[in-house]
Amino acid sequence: MAEKKKEKDRNRTIDPAALEVLAKTEGSGVETAYDRYLNMQPQCNYGNTGICCTICIQGPCRITKKASKGICGAAPYTIVARNLVRHVLGGTSAHCDHGMHIMSVMREIADGHESDYGITDPAKLKRVATQLDIAVEGRSDLEIFKDVVDLAEQEFSRLDKRTYSKWMQATVVPERVEKAMDCSIMPNSIHKTIAESMAQTHMGMDADPVNLVFQALKAALCDYIGMHISTDLSDILFGTPTPVVSEGNMGVLEEKMVNIALHGHNPVLSEMIVKAAREMQDEAKEAGAEGIKCMGICCTGNEVLMRQGVPVLTNFLSQELAIMTGAVDAMVVDVQCIMPGIQSVAECYHTKIITTIPNAKIPSSYYVDFDDTRAMEKAREIVTVAIEAFKERNPEKINIPQEKHKIVAGFSLEAMEDILGALSPESPIKAVTDAVDSGELEGVCLFAGCNNLKVPHDDSHFTIATELAKNDVLLVSTGCAAGTFGKLGLLNGDAIEKYAGDGLKAFLKRLNDANKDKLGDDLPLIFHMGSCVDNTRCYDFVTALAKQWGVDTPKVPFVASAPEAMSEKAVSIGSWCVTLGVPTHVGVIPPIPGSPLVDGIALQIAQDVYGGYFMWEEDPMEASKKLMDALQERTWKMKVHKMAAEKYETEISKTW
Ligand code: BF8
Ligand code: SF4
Numbered sequence: 001m002a003e004k005k006k007e008k009d010r011n012r013t014i015d016p017a018a019l020e021v022l023a024k025t026e027g028s029g030v031e032t033a034y035d036r037y038l039n040m041q042p043q044c045n046y047g048n049t050g051i052c053c054t055i056c057i058q059g060p061c062r063i064t065k066k067a068s069k070g071i072c073g074a075a076p077y078t079i080v081a082r083n084l085v086r087h088v089l090g091g092t093s094a095h096c097d098h099g100m101h102i103m104s105v106m107r108e109i110a111d112g113h114e115s116d117y118g119i120t121d122p123a124k125l126k127r128v129a130t131q132l133d134i135a136v137e138g139r140s141d142l143e144i145f146k147d148v149v150d151l152a153e154q155e156f157s158r159l160d161k162r163t164y165s166k167w168m169q170a171t172v173v174p175e176r177v178e179k180a181m182d183c184s185i186m187p188n189s190i191h192k193t194i195a196e197s198m199a200q201t202h203m204g205m206d207a208d209p210v211n212l213v214f215q216a217l218k219a220a221l222c223d224y225i226g227m228h229i230s231t232d233l234s235d236i237l238f239g240t241p242t243p244v245v246s247e248g249n250m251g252v253l254e255e256k257m258v259n260i261a262l263h264g265h266n267p268v269l270s271e272m273i274v275k276a277a278r279e280m281q282d283e284a285k286e287a288g289a290e291g292i293k294c295m296g297i298c299c300t301g302n303e304v305l306m307r308q309g310v311p312v313l314t315n316f317l318s319q320e321l322a323i324m325t326g327a328v329d330a331m332v333v334d335v336q337c338i339m340p341g342i343q344s345v346a347e348c349y350h351t352k353i354i355t356t357i358p359n360a361k362i363p364s365s366y367y368v369d370f371d372d373t374r375a376m377e378k379a380r381e382i383v384t385v386a387i388e389a390f391k392e393r394n395p396e397k398i399n400i401p402q403e404k405h406k407i408v409a410g411f412s413l414e415a416m417e418d419i420l421g422a423l424s425p426e427s428p429i430k431a432v433t434d435a436v437d438s439g440e441l442e443g444v445c446l447f448a449g450c451n452n453l454k455v456p457h458d459d460s461h462f463t464i465a466t467e468l469a470k471n472d473v474l475l476v477s478t479g480c481a482a483g484t485f486g487k488l489g490l491l492n493g494d495a496i497e498k499y500a501g502d503g504l505k506a507f508l509k510r511l512n513d514a515n516k517d518k519l520g521d522d523l524p525l526i527f528h529m530g531s532c533v534d535n536t537r538c539y540d541f542v543t544a545l546a547k548q549w550g551v552d553t554p555k556v557p558f559v560a561s562a563p564e565a566m567s568e569k570a571v572s573i574g575s576w577c578v579t580l581g582v583p584t585h586v587g588v589i590p591p592i593p594g595s596p597l598v599d600g601i602a603l604q605i606a607q608d609v610y611g612g613y614f615m616w617e618e619d620p621m622e623a624s625k626k627l628m629d630a631l632q633e634r635t636w637k638m639k640v641h642k643m644a645a646e647k648y649e650t651e652i653s654k655t656w
Contacts, residue, residue, distance in 0.1 A: 009038075009456075010022065010026075010034050010035065010038060011023075011034070012034060012037070012453055012456045012457055013034070013317070013318065013456060013457035013458060013459075014456060014457065014458050014459045014462060014488075015249070015314075015318060015403075015457060015458050015484075015487055015488065016401070016403045017249050017250040017251065017314070017318075017321075017401035017403040017487070018250075018314070018317075018318040018321050018457065018458075020401040020403070021250070021318075021321040021324050021325060021399070021401060022034060022321065024399055025324050028348075029348075030324060030345055030348045031341070031344070031345075032320040032321060032324075032341065032345065033317060033320060033339060033341060033453060034453070036341070037453040046062040046063070046064075046594075047591060048589075048591060049591060049592075049593050049594030050079065050080040050083050050084070050590075050591030050592050050593070050594040050595065050598075051063035051076050051079055051080060051594035051595070052079070053070050053074060053079040053082070053083070055082060055086075055201065055202070055203050056072070056203035058071050058072065058203075059071070061074070061079070063076045063079065063594065072203060072204065074207060075207070075209075076594055076595045077209035077595040077597045077598055078206075078207045078208075078209060078212070079594075079595070080209070080591070080592055080594050080595035080598045081209040081212035081213055081216070081595070081598050082201045082206075082212055083591060084212070084213065084216050084571070084590075084591075084592060084598065085197055085200065085201045085212055085213075085215055085216045085219065086198075086201055087568045087571040087572075087590075087591075088197075088216045088219045088220050088223070088568070088571055088572045088575055089194055089197055089198065089219050089568075089572075090568030090569075090571075090572075091220075091223055091567065091568040091569035091570070091571055091572025091573065092190070092193075092194065092219050092220065092222050092223040092226065092572050093194060094335075094336055094567075094568065094569050095223050095226045095227045095230065095532075095533055095569060095572070096156065096190050096194075096222070096223075096226035097335065097359070098226075098230050098265055098266055098335065098336070098533060099152075099156075099226045099227070099229045099230040099233070099533075100156065101266055101268055101335075101357075101372075102230055102233045102234060102237065102266070102267075102268060103149065103152050103153060103156075103229075103233065104372070105117050105237065105268055105372050106145070106148075106149045106152070106233060106236075106237065107149055107153075108372075108373060109145070110142070110145060110146045110149045110150075113373070115372075115373065115375075116272065116375040116376045117237055117268075117372070117375065118237075119141050119142075119145055119236060119237070120236070120237060120238055120239045121235055121236050121237075121238075121239045121240050122141045123240075124232070124235045124236050124239075124240045124414075125141060125144055125145055125148065125236045126144065128148060128232045128235075128236065129144045129147065129148055131170045131171065132148070132151060132166055132167070132170050133166075133170070134147045134148060134151065135147075145236070148233075148236070151166060151167075152167075152229050152233065154166075154189070155167050155189060155190060155225055155226075155229060156189060156190045156191050156226075157189060157191055158188055158189035158192065159188070159189070159192055160188060161188055163188060164177075164181075164186045164187065164188055165186070165187050165188070165189065165221075165222075165225050167225045167228050167229055168180075168186070168187070168221060168224065168225050168228075171228055171536075171539075171540065171543065172539075172543055172553075172580060173543055173546050173547065173552060173553060175552035175553075175654060176552070176553060176580055176581065179609075179610065180221060180579070183214060183217075183609065184214070184218075185214055185215075185217050185218035185221060185579070186218075186221070187218055187221050187222050187225065189222075190222040190225060190226055193218055193219055193222045194219065194222065196215075197215050197216075197218070197219045200212070200215055209595065209597055209598055209601075210601070213598060213601050213602075216575060217575055217576070217578075217579045217610075219572070219575075220572045220573075220575035220576040220579060221576055221579060223569075223572035223573065223575075223576055224536060224539070224576040224580070227532075227533040227534075227535060227536045227573075228536040230533040231530070231533050231534050231536050231537060234267050234303070234533075235412070237267075237268075238267055238271050238303075238307050239307050240412045240414050240415075241306035241307050241409075241410040241411070241412040241415060241530065242410050242412070242414075242415050242418075243408060243409070243410045243411065243415055243419075243519055243520075243521075244305070244306070244307075244308075244309040244408070244409055244410035245309065245406065245407070245408055245520060245521050246305055246309045246310065246311045246312070246406075246407045246409060247311045247312070247404045247405065247406060247407055248311060248312035248313075248404060248405055248407045248483075248486030248487045248491070249312070249313075249314065249401075249403045249404045249405060249486070249487040249488075250313060250314060250321075250322060250325055250400060250401045250403060250404070251400065251401060251402045251403045251404030252293075252295050252311040252312070252313060252404050253293075253295070253313070253322075253325055253327045253328065253400045254290075254293055254327075254400075255327060255398060255400060256289060256290040257284070257289055257290055257291050257292060257293040258284045258287070258289045258291070258292045258293070258329050258386050258387050258389075258390045259293050259295065259327055259328050259329050259386075260273065260277060260292060260293070260294045260295070260328075260329060260330050260331075260332060260383065260386045261295055261296070261297055261313050261322060261328050261330070261331040261332065262274075262294055262295070262296050262297070262300045262301060262304060262310070262332055263296070263297035263298055263300055263301070263319060263331055263332065263333045263334075263338060264298060264299070264300040264333045264334035264335050264336060264337070264338055264360075265298065265299040265300055265303070265334060265335050265336045265337070265531065265532070265533070266300065266303075266334045266335055266357075267300070267303040267304065267307070268334075268370075268372055268375075269300075269332070269334045269356055269357075269370050269372075269375075269379070270296070270300045270303060270304050270332075270334070271303075271304065271307070271308070272375045272376060272378075272379040273294065273332060273379045273382060273383060274294050274304055274308050274310060275376070275379065276376060276379035276380045276382070276383045277292040277293075277294050277383050278292075279380075280292060280380065280383050280384075280387070283383075283384070283387055284387050284390070287387045287388070287390055287391055288390070288391065289387070289390050292383065292386070292387070293311075294310050295310060295311045295312065295313040296310050296311070296312055296313060297312075297313050297314055297315065297316075297319050297322065297331075298315060298316055298319070298336075298337045298338075298479075298480060298483070299336075299337070299479060299480075299531035299532050299533070300333075300334060300531075301313065301315075301483065302478070302479065302482060302483070302528075302530055302531035302532075302534070303530070303531050305407070305409050305410075305486075305528075306409055306410050306412070306528070306530050306531075306534075307410075309410075311404075311407075312407065312483060312486045312487065313328075314483065314487065315451060315458075315480040315483030315484060315487065316337055316450050316451045316480045316483070316566070317451035317452075317453065317457045317458075317480075318451075318457065319331075319338075319339055319342060320339060320341055320342055320345045323342060323345045323346050323349055323351045324345060324348075324349070324399075325398065325399055325400050325401070326349055326350075326393070326394065326397035326398040326399055327393075327398050327399075327400050328349075328351045329350070329351065329352070329386045329387075329389040329390045329393070330351065330352045330353075330354055330382070330385055330386035330389055331346065331351060331352070331353050331354070332354045332356065332382055332386075333353065333354065333355055333356065333360070333362075334356055334357050334360065334370070335357050335359070335360045336360070336567075336569070337450070337567060338360065338362070340362050342362070343362045343363070343364050343365050347364070349394070349397055350389055350392040350393050350394060350397075351389065352366050352385050352386065352389045353365040353366060354366045354367070354368055354382055354385055354386075355367045355368075356368055356369070356370035356378075356382070357370060366385060368381055368382050368385070370382075403487075405486065405487065405488065405489035405491070405492065406489075406491075406492040406494075406521075407486045407491040407492060407524075407528070408491060408492055408493070408521050408522070408523065408524040408528075409482075409486070409491060409524075409528035410528070411476070411527040411528055411529050411530075412529065412530070412534075412537055413529070413537050413540045413541055413544070416428075416527065416529075416541070417429065417544075418518075419511060419515050419518075419519075419523070420432065420511070422511070422514035422515045422518070423510060423511060423514050427548060429541075429544040429545060429547075429548045430548055431511070432444070432474065432545065432548075433545060433548045433549055435474075435503075435507050436557055436635060439503070440472065440503040440504075440506060440507050441472055441473065441474050441503055441504065441507055442471055442472045442473050442503070442557070442628065442631050442632065442635065443473055443474070443557030443558060443559065443631035443632075443634065443635060444473065444474045444475075444476065444541070444545070444557065444558045444559075445468050445473045445474070445475055445476075445558070445559050445560070445561060445627060445631070446476050446477065446478070446535070446538045446558070446559070446560040446561070446582075447461060447464075447465055447475065447476070447477040447478075447481035447482070447485070447526070447560075447561055447562075447563070448477065448478050448479050448481050448532065448535050448538075448560060448561070448562050448570070448573060449479055449480065449481055449532075449561075449562030449563070449564060449565040449566070449570045449573075449586075450479065450480045450562070450564055450565055450566035450567055450570055451480055451484075451564045451566060452564045452565060452566040452588045454588045454618075455563070455564055455587060455588060455618060457564075458484040458487070458488065458564075459620065460563030460564055460587045460618075460620040460623070461481050461484040461485065461563050461564060462484060462485075462488055462490070463620035463621065463624070464561055464563050464585075464587075464620050464623055464624050464627070465477075465481075465485065465490060465499075465526060466490075466499045467620070467621065467624035468624060468627060468628070469495075469499040469500050469501065469504060469525055469526075470499060470500070470501045471501055471624075471628055472500075472501040472502070472503035472504045472507075473504070473627075473628075473631065474504065474507070474527075475525065475526040475527065476526065476527045476528075476529050476538055476541065477526050477527070477528055477529065478528075478529050478530050478531060478532055478534050478535050478537075478538060479531060479532040479535075480564070481561075481562070481563070481564075482526075482528045482529075482530075485526050485528070486528070490524070490525050490526050491524045491525070491526055491528055492521075492522070492524050492525070493512070493521065493522025493523060493524060493525075494522075495524065495525035495526075496508050496522075496523075496524075496525045498525075499525055500525060508523055508525075511523055529541075532569055532573065535573050535577075538560075539577070539580060539582075541558070542556055542558045542580070542581070542582060545558060549638065549652070550651065550652050550654070551638070551641075551652060551653075551654050552581065552611070552654045552655065552656065553580055553581030553582065553611065553612075554581035554610070554611020554612060554655075554656040555611075555634060555637065555638055555641070555654070555655075555656050556581070556634065557631045557632075557634040557635045557638065558582060559582065559583045559584070559585065559627050559630050559631055560574070560577045560582050560583070560584045560585070561584070561585040561587070561623065561627060562574060562584070562585070562586050562587065563585070563586075563587035563588075563620060563623065564587055564588060565586050565587065565588050565590070566588070570586075571590060574586055574614065577612060578602075578606050578610060578612035578613060578614055579606075579610050579612060580610075580612065581610060581611040581612045581656075582612045583612055583613055583615065583627075583630040584612060584613070584614055584615065585614075585615045585616075585617060585623050585626060585627055586614060586615070586616055586617075587617060587618055587620065587623055588618065589616045589618065590616070593616075602614040603615070603616070611656045615627075615630070637656065641653050
């Protein structure tokens, strides 16, 4: 039945702009992920459930009734657990590669080389340094900066087994560090963990599923560390986000402008292109355009939205469709989540795909080696390609959907604290804990993650978020989840009236009233906290809540949901969320159920050990119920523990 439905259903999206492009290009022969997904059905069930091993070239070994073990004797639990470790490693490596790029820019500055980059946010530099026990008093910014860069590099490269990650110790509650130490998953460094995990999953190494799952969690903690470093360093280099008003969805394209789509993840390139584009408006006018407009896709889009107010063009799944509007002159890509398919789509239009990073090239694309030591010169070169492409537009192929919505974004944790501080100046986060304690809010939910054609594009994000808003859950978001919300009009104040329950409405109204003089616009229904690496900003929120309540994180009524998870990065993020105490819903079942043992660890045993656990649920309404149950269980437990503490005049129990 389900397969039948998929066969007919090319329009697997609820985004009106995406639907419009799909309808207008039907039968045009231009192939996108929406078509390729249908061609791919049915997908292999061995792969789907995780019981296919290709770790050595004696394989692939698939577990069947006839073949209950791999050729080497690996049991299904070994195969599933090993595949899981490798998925996490893919995510961890991607985030850490991102962090290393930012660090290499910082190393140039620290060593006194000339650079187009600099320290934009000295206040953040000092905050980060202080957290890491780096002296700030009486020292110059550059001196402090050098120590931060040195420590960041050590977090990647340290081999010493007695020293543990400083970034993790500085940013999570002490109970989480103790837990990681107790379970022997506290990382010394990122590179060491990646190497030992790759070795551990080599053929003929670890066959113990529990040992493998714990290693996956250790690798996931390295993902957390690499992401936190990336966010902190990006803020120091480019500024900590503050509230900003912009727009989202394909209606942001302008027929008379040179439209540049910035796609990928890293702000190092995109910040410079936005700057170059602002300087090169005259060149665009000479080419017959009214100017240059930059807009974002995926997490590069989130980075430049948060700091520069650059509009959102679309999210992951509809990246090819953006080109099919005929109005994108250049799609400039850096790293991650860039579908190779964009090149063949672009070849049917005038759009130039510009790849820029040595480890992320696409055959036939235009490649500009983005050497960050010549950043501005390279950014100008890229913008020039876009201006030239504008001249080659085919007016007959231009078809811009008029769909767009106002977005209020830019909510770093610092910005959140600033806003919450208007209600509770002594301790900003207390504004949230008080609202939960009084029953006004049911808790907090983070929406993160991707799009995945296994479920209709944007549908689960939208359904679960509006359901939770109705039930008075405070919502924060990152990544392509935030992309969905921006495109569909949930990141503005109008959405509060439409979707929020009475408690959430009252809370947001008090916040709005208290901040009237400060903000140019109403606060949104959902707070956009940034790109995927910025999930650490959201986790800092969990840590702040735990500290305010005086408990360990598994007690905090905070849940996460990745309703349309797709990438290995989503697997690694979900895994550290669970390890750090957060119940985490995933709306696309990952390749784990092939081993009931590993599945049981993820769904149940994780809760006993770490307090966080996974929930697999594809149905968005069911998922909403499960998330609400998880929140309500925690609020209820917190109340009981608080009452007990008051009655016996002790401190609130930290355990869950
Ligand atoms: O890092 S949400 S599809 S763009 S992986 Fe990719 Fe997923 Fe989007 Fe951002 Ni995150
Ligand atoms: Fe098969 Fe074992 Fe090789 Fe995996 S490692 S492919 S199970 S022989």
